[in-house]
Amino acid sequence: MPRKAATESVADADAAAGGVAAVDRALSLMAVFTPQDRTLSLGELAERTRLYKSTVLRLLASLEHAQWIQRLEDGRYALGPEVARLHGIYSASFSLEHVVVPVLRDLVAATGESAAYHVRQGDARLCLYRVDSPHPVRDHIRAGDLLPLERGSGGRVLTAFDDILGKAPGPEQALYARIRQDGYFAATGDRLSEVAGISAPVFLLSGGIAAAVTLTAPAHRYNPDHLAHVLNAARRLSGRVG
Numbered sequence: 001m002p003r004k005a006a007t008e009s010v011a012d013a014d015a016a017a018g019g020v021a022a023v024d025r026a027l028s029l030m031a032v033f034t035p036q037d038r039t040l041s042l043g044e045l046a047e048r049t050r051l052y053k054s055t056v057l058r059l060l061a062s063l064e065h066a067q068w069i070q071r072l073e074d075g076r077y078a079l080g081p082e083v084a085r086l087h088g089i090y091s092a093s094f095s096l097e098h099v100v101v102p103v104l105r106d107l108v109a110a111t112g113e114s115a116a117y118h119v120r121q122g123d124a125r126l127c128l129y130r131v132d133s134p135h136p137v138r139d140h141i142r143a144g145d146l147l148p149l150e151r152g153s154g155g156r157v158l159t160a161f162d163d164i165l166g167k168a169p170g171p172e173q174a175l176y177a178r179i180r181q182d183g184y185f186a187a188t189g190d191r192l193s194e195v196a197g198i199s200a201p202v203f204l205l206s207g208g209i210a211a212a213v214t215l216t217a218p219a220h221r222y223n224p225d226h227l228a229h230v231l232n233a234a235r236r237l238s239g240r241v242g
Contacts, residue, residue: 009050025051025111026059030079031241035206039076047052097129099240104131104213107233111226113139113217115233117202118154119210121146121164125155140194154214156185159192161201161209186227188219196222200234202241210241 015021032048033040045060046053060077063069067082104115108131117129122202130143142148149155149165160166160179167173179185188196199214213234215226 007050011051014140025049025055026063027193029059030054033079037084039072039074039078041076045077079162080148086172096241098127100237101131103233103236104129107131107213107215107229108133109217110229111217111223113215113221113226114141115153116141116216117237118141118147118158118212118214120149123184125150125152125158127213128142128149135219135221137218139192139218141216149176152191152214153185153187153199153216154212156187156190157201157212157214158200158209160185163208184231188222188223194219198227198230200230201238201239202234204241205239211237213237 009025009028012021015024017030028049028051029045032045033116033198034084040048042053042056042060045051046056049056051059059147060069060071064071064080067080068081072077072078102116104117107115112133112135114133115131118125119128120126124146125148127141127143127145127147130141132138133165147155149159156175156179160176163176166176166180184198186196186198186202190197195216197214197216199212202213204210213230215230217226
């Protein structure tokens with residue numbers, strides 16, 4: 001019988017409900033590759049997945065056969081050509097709108113306020129997607145509107161997490177450092193006196209800033225408890241956009 005591992009593997013610690021353990025473990029081998037990894041050794045794969053080397057070898061045999069993983073002449077392992085083939089199919093069929101808008105709708109349903117997805121465009125920020133609050137009293141930004149980068153919670157977050165802008169010397173350097181530390185920005189009247197906003201960063205797989213998710217409301221309806229919903233929306237989108 002196989003030995004029971006002293007330490008729970010990464011796959012077993014986050015197993016799919018009703019799934020197949022062997023599939024979870026095989027996929028965990030591929031998931032440990034990062035943008036900095038061209039190749040990994042057997043030992044590195046075992047260490048990162050917390051699986052026995054003997055188990056890793058059996059899983060690699062199946063992954064190699066299906067061309068998900070390739071073994072190189074030096075004995076190290078790299079992702080295989082099947083990954084590239086499916087990436088091409090995924091890229092051709094990918095729709096950012098289909099990823100972002102459902103998350104914004106969920107954010108509006110949870111809070112009753114307006115939600116938007118902002119990206120940097122030059123020295124401004126573009127409201128790429130927007131889902132309005134059901135309340136008749138709300139701010140009336142529309143998808144496609146350009147807004148200032150240096151004002152408003154979305155602009156503050158995009159600036160703070162930009163590798164150059166967020167760390168440039170200036171009077172607001174302390175503010176941007178605090179935003180990076182907190183992981184969000186919330187304010188009332190930063191862009192318009194009667195509007196409150198809460199924004200959180202959406203990250204690329206590489207770790208860079210992709211966008212800001214923003215919840216806006218009239219100042220009198222501002223609710224700090226909505227922060228948790230904004231952070232959850234940003235986490236749901238991080239790594240899925242680019």
